[in-house]
Amino acid sequence: MAIILIADSGSTKAEWCLVEGKKKKTFFTQGLSPYFLTGEQIQNILEEELKQKMKRVMPDEIFFYGTGCANPNNARLVKKAVQKVFTGATVAVDHDLMGAAKALCGREKGIACILGTGSNSCFYNGKKIVKNSPGLGYVLGDEGSGAYLGKKVIQHYLYSTFDADLMDRFDAKFKTSTTEILEAVYKKPLPNRYLANFTVFLAENRGHYMVENIIEDGFNDFFFNHVYKYRESWTLPVNFIGSVAYGFKDVLEEMCHSYELQLGKVMQKPMDGLVKYHTN
Structure with missing residues (x-):
């Protein structure tokens, strides 16, 4: 029986699952984004953070799914680095x-x-991705994502759109200032991740009409600009994955109902589904 190693890698962290028959073992390493790391750096991370933990178990097949790997050059770079280690x-x-x-x-x-830190979508025909609504990143797009919702939270705070109660709650939670926020967004690295951190404020203040409006508006923008562009969404289930989708599942249910769409699965992360796919 083949020993399979499956990877799901973002830019921050990567989850690895080693499947040997009915046995499964999970490992974590830092994320392997080919946009930020060289082939040599990826090799070193795999040697130090993964191979040692696997204690001489050698996989026969490796399936790696990662951020930045839609670019063929990036995919080649990752493949070469993984092959050198295994x-x-x-x-x-x-x-x-x-x-x-x-x-x-x-x-x-x-x-x-x-729907995670960023957002993306596609029509998948059971074998490959046939249509993909373009992901424009957190500056121009990423509707419905953590970065998009977090940006709305900050706007409401900095414009004093929040009522006094929410303004106080924000201050108590984040203890930050306009200068600090603008510096983090415009001068520091990974502003998208910084923005996404503010979605926790929405999760903790559900029920307040302003909070519910931000969540609904963000998801509406995603449905209108992406999901609705696929003709297939009228007849096929619409499935979601990611921390934001999972955290606000009830809003997705309501939205699919009002858009007359069939809600499929809502998952927090892909690993269980990928293990099922590659072992069936």
């Missing part, structure tokens, strides 16, 4: 949206959506 394994590298599609839809047709 010399006896066959390695397949694909991007995170394909990982999400396989985890959510398996071998069935469906719409697969990612």
